[in-house]
Amino acid sequence: MKRAFIVSIRMAFVTLLVTGVVYPLVVTGIAAVAFPRQAAGSLIERDGKIVGSTLIGQAFSSDRYFHPRPSAADYDGTASGPSNLGPTSKRLAGDVSTRVDEVVEANPGASKSAVPVDLVTASASGLDPHVSPASAKLQVARVASARGLTAEQVLGLVEEHTEGRQLGLLGEPRVNVLELNIALDEFGK
16 A cells, blocks of 8 residues: 555656656747747837737727727736626627727727727737727728828738738738837838
8 A cells, every 4th residue: 555655656746747847848948949939929129129029919099009909908918818798798788889989989980880899899818919900991090190191001001911811711811900000100210
């Protein structure tokens, strides 16, 4: 009986060592070599300073910038998660209605029926860095006006930063808001 106990303790220790230390170190090492940018967090650097990650949404509220999806986590990576409000929730319906009104008010020419759903609902993580091309295009007139650019110039940047489906078939086309806003700041420099 004592021998079986000692063997089980040793096996637990070896399993803990292999799965809790060796395996994570090997996988992290392979990732750092094979995908160094992604393993480091897909960080974006501008003028020698890290301004964000292509993987985590950020709040932009100025008319000079494209606005992201709403965030149930208040754009806090440590609080990632959904609101847990279901489709029958009166609070969710009220929040969406308020957001639709805000989007229409902020964007000239927008109508309530044309507001894309991703501009008024949070993603499951609450940190989605992308909006749909339709959401970005809806914001073009506002951003162009605030920056003194033509709608065609801003629309060109949106189209330039529209990512296609992954592997040509997975997901939907999307626009990374942070990358687009950085491109706006660099436009015409």
